[in-house]
Each structure stands twice: as structure tokens, then as C-alpha cells.
Amino acid sequence: MSLTLENVTQIVDGQYYINKANLTFEPGSFNVLLGRTLSGKTSLMRLMAGLEKPTSGRVLMHGIDMTGVSVQKRNISMVYQQFINYPNMSVYDNIASPLRLAKASEKTIKEKVMEIAEMLRITPFLSRLPLELSGGQQQRTAMARALIKDADLILFDEPLVNLDYKLREELRIEMRELFAQRNTIAVYATTEPNEALALGGTTTILHEGQIIQTGPTAETYHSPCNVIAATLFNEPPINMIKGHITENEVTFDNTIHFPLTSELNTLSAGEYQFGIRPSHLSLLPKNDDDLEISVQVEVAEISGSETFLHVRNAHFQMVLHLSGVHSYHVDEKIKIYVPTHKLNVFEKDGKLIQASSRRIEDHFHG
């Protein structure tokens, strides 16, 4: 069953919650909705589920108009941020409840519960009450209940937000494996770019009720369609610099000049915005087209294996995402290098005009 949103708009008290959303999700696909808090992720999922009726537009399941058909009449499951289980039922009964509602035989129920519990590694806890479990186990119980009925559509609304970082890492991998073998459409809302990347599938970027970009996750990350997409889908946030291109050179903030490189020389003269990812900046020159910029250190955030170095000059702030440990003093003067072929070039209004180029390195090793 494919799910299609056709020009779906939702207006509440004169405010656009969702503005002309067009999307199609195929059976067996895993789809991430990425956006900030209040960007419309939950609203969009509620419209997909039929918990809300759009102000205009249509929701189609496998080509059939389902707009206005209530959620009970659709084959849909939802998993929320809060761990929602029936507190007075055992884990077994919690998982079994959708099948009991569907009047399945106890034999079928048992088989299915055991199968799904095994998959989600909660078999040892089936006779316990949900509140006797850890957060991760409670959320696995809710997920098992959502998965047991072979829904056409499963909606996950930031399901891992309340869990430990490490547990999230494990559950993401499990989810990917679980859905690899299913025909269900999975939709997963998150605020975190790194979570979207870890989940894979396709990613749809939402901002202020509008769909900004949609496509295979890694591709969307590497080729953001505009400044908003580039900003939302990068962690740490992408560095943006204003500049202009003349006949033979590029100028950043009227102060830093460099010649047009092969990657940039197709661009016509004019004003642009340049985006450079923190991970593409370095402390040593590496490429023939590197641009050297003098900056001052604001602060170095050092994790055990990486450094996030925040720097500034008179015109802009930047962050570098470096491998390894690099200690610097506050206000220390250093030079950083911008590989100019890695610049994402956006028009003045924000639209992408040229994505950063990927020169695959030939050497191997870790």
C-alpha cells in the first residue's frame, strides 16, 4: 500500500500548520521526517494517520482517497515519544492487545507475540508489568505492539528521545533490520540530523509547515537544495558565508579573495551565499585549491576522539569538526583552510546552485 499526500494543507486558527505537502511513500520504505520542534512533523503524521482532517488536499492509500476516514478504520500503528503501554496488563498482554481486538485465535496470538518479542529481545519480560521495566524495554514493548498487527503504516514520533544515547544507537540498528523485511510504510520523526543519517531510507526535511526537500537520506545530506536544508541537515550546523563572484575571483565578506577554481568557474558574476561543512575545514593545507583564512579561537570543544573548534574573524564565525584532539587557547590566532571545491554555493535567495564536489580519495585505511 503506498501512501500519497496531495497538496495537503492544514490551517488552524489562521495559522498554516502544514502548507501544501506533496509526498509519496512506497510500501516497505523507511521515511524520516526531519525538522525542528514545531516544524510540523507531528501535524503531518496526524494527517497521515487520519487523526486530523486536512483543511484542503487529499490523503490517498494505494490510490484510494482516505481523506476524512477515521483512524480506527485504517490499519495504522503509532509509537510516541512517551512510553505508552497499558500499565495494568503484562507485557505479553500489551503486545497481544491489537490481535485480541482483531479477534485472532489465542494460538495465532501466542505465535506472533513470541516471534515479535524475540525480535525485540523482550522475551524474558513477557510476564512483567510495563512499569517494572527499564525505559528501553518499555519502549520496545510499545514498538512490539505497533509491529504485531502488520499495519499498512507505522508512525514513530520521536520514539527514542527519552532513551539513553547508547540504547538509541542500538534500537536504531534494530529498527533498520526490522523494517528491512517488511512491507509496511514506516515514518519516523526526529529533530536530529545524525539520527536521520543513522536510520537511512529517505529523508523529508520540514520547516515551518513546508516540505523543503525529500530524497534518499545520504543524497539529501550531500546535496541540500537550499540554505534551510543545509542548515537543518548538518550537525554541527553548516558554516555560511556571504560573498560575491566577479569575472575571475570569489570574495568573502568583501575581504577575502581567491581565484575561481575549476569547480566554481561556471558560476556567473553576482552575490551568493557559500556553505562549508565543519568537517571539510582543516588546520593544514590539503588540496591545491585550499583557501587560507586567519581566525581567532573562541573555544575548543574536545571529545575523546574529535575536536569542535569554534573560530571567528571580524566578519564571521565558523566551526571546524576535526578528527583527533586539538587544544587551543581562547583568542589564539590560527590559520584554517577551506577546500574551495567543497563549497556549497547558494543563490542570494537561498536556492542551491552548486553542491560541493566529491573527490573520492584513492588511498585506503582507517
Added chain:
Amino acid sequence: MAEIHLKSLAHSYDTTANPPEYAIRQMDHIWHDGGAFALLGPSGCGKSTLLNIISGLLKPSEGDVLFDGVRVNDIPPQDRNIAQVFQFPVVYDTMSVFDNLAFPLRNMGAGVAKINSKVTEIAAILELTDVLNKKAANLTADEKQKVSMGRGLVRDDVSAILFDEPLTVIDPQLKWKLRRKLKQIHERFKTTMVYVTHDQLEASTFADKIALMYGGQVVQFGTPRELFEQPNHTFVGYFIGSPGMNFLEVKRCKEGVCFGDIAFPLSAAEKKALQHSTSNNLKLGIRPEFVHVWDKPNSQAQQANVEFVEDLGTYKIVSLTLGGVSIKARLQEDQKIPLQSAYISFPEQWLMLYIDEFLVEKENDDE
């Protein structure tokens, strides 16, 4: 500002239980004055219990908490000169930002001039100057959280600022801004700060030293780099790093330890430790960042199967299998990745030996 000393500290919520069940197992720690510390660990590890003991919300069942050498066990939280920032911002909604920030100073009976200068200073640092006259209720979540922090910073007499998962409700892009701010504030004021989180990135970027907790114990207390490069327990290896450390179960053999028919040489200190132990619970650990991946055979490399590759934007994770065991390698964004079959090697420097889950030091100080 103060040094925090946890002296023979332990805590049990139920002291009548037999055998006693400890939420915090006995520990001794000195957290130096002006340091930035993180309590990191999974939920249920005891980190919040420990924070509550430091703040005075909870009285330890055993041992002492000393601030600058003075025992504070019996001193209630409000008299400990501690500022706290919680997961959900605590602001007085009906007051302006200015009044929120001035509140602790007014409580202390500070003069108007002092209040004005202090609030203006802190607001400037936190980039709250433009909203000083706004009602706190009208602020965004990150602004509210900055006000919560600001209330801790206006006081000169604060012994320590305690943060309990302060960035959980903040969107990722703003998290970066706020975290940087916090770090800058620490560099400037050098107030002792203790930060509780389950997020290793938050802990490691904020703290000079991390106490990694598990099962009511501090498993390792060290710099982020030490926790990454020298995890002293397999749990530290697993919990720190994304993905965590790779482990190979190995057996004793002539050369040192062997994984199947692959022999791994050991340092003198490792060999000695192995001789002194009778355990068969032996593991080699290596971080995904340190696994080398090649497309052609070489004398050090072992053939492994490439199972799948995840593109995580700034880097890629390659999942490989070696002798039936899954190994992950972390490669740069633009590095080429072999298809199906790869050759991997483990640089000796980064290969750690664990006996009964504990690290064996590569060099023995006694020798």
C-alpha cells in the same frame, strides 16, 4: 567556588535490606576547585543519585561530602551555595528576564547598583541583553535555559553549578550554541561545574574530566581522551565512542593471544599480567576509528567480509566480519571502500587487552 570531596561515600535507599543494595557503591573522589566535571552513564547508573547527594537533596547513607574540606552532609541545599540547572528550564514566568536574573541577588540583599552591574554583565555574556525586559513566559526554550544558567552565574558566592541534563529539550542546532556558551562561561569564571548527562558528546565536549558511571560505581574517572584511548573496562570501551569499541574473544597461545589462527603479540607488561592470571575471559579491544581498512592484501592485514556500509555524512561506518565476529571500522567521508572483501589490520598501539573485562596496561610502571 569549591573543591568537592566525596569521601568513602556510598548510598543505599533502603538501609534495612540484607544484603544491602547500593545505589551508589563506595567511592572516593576529589573534584578540584574550578574544574568542569561530567557524570556520564546510562539511566539507572546512579548519576542523578550522586548529583542529589552533592546538592544536598539527598543525605548519603555512608561517608561524607566535603566542600573545601568542610563536611556538608547535614547542611540543607539552600545553604550550600549551589546553583542548579535542570532538564526543564525553571524560570519565574511572570517576572521579566531582568528580575529573574536579579532574584538570587535580591534574596541576598544586594544593593541596586551591584544588581544592575551584575545582571547587565551576565546578560551580555549569555546574549540575553535584548530580552531583559521581556516576560520570561515569552522566551524560547533555549532562552529560558540561559536564564536558568544566568541565575547561577550572577552570584559570586556560588560553590558549584550543577547541571542535570540541561540540553535534553533543546533542538540540535541550538544545543550547539548553548553548549559553546557554557564552555566559554566556564573558561571565563572557572566556577566548579558538575554536568549530568547520558550523552557522551555533551559530557566529553563540556568536561575536563568525566566520571563514567555504571551500576552505582564510577568505572573510570579521566579526561575524555583517556576514556576514548585507554578505556580501563570493557564497559567504557562500549559506552564511549560511536559505535563503541570492537571486541575479539581470544585465547592464550604461544605468541601471546590468538583469535582463531590469528596471533597477536603482547607487550611485556601484558604478557606478565596474563601469566599472573588464570582467567580465560580474555578480550582484545580496538576502536572503529583505529581499524585500518585496505583493498589489497598485505603482511599485517587479515581478510574480512564487507557486510554493509552506512553513510553517516561526515564519516562512514563499515561493518565487516572476521572469523564470524562483527568488526566496525570508521572511515572518512570521501575514503574509498572495498566491495565484498577487505583487508583489515589493528595497529598494536590501539589494541587493548582485557582480562575479566579490565584493561591491562601496556606498560608497567614497576618495571
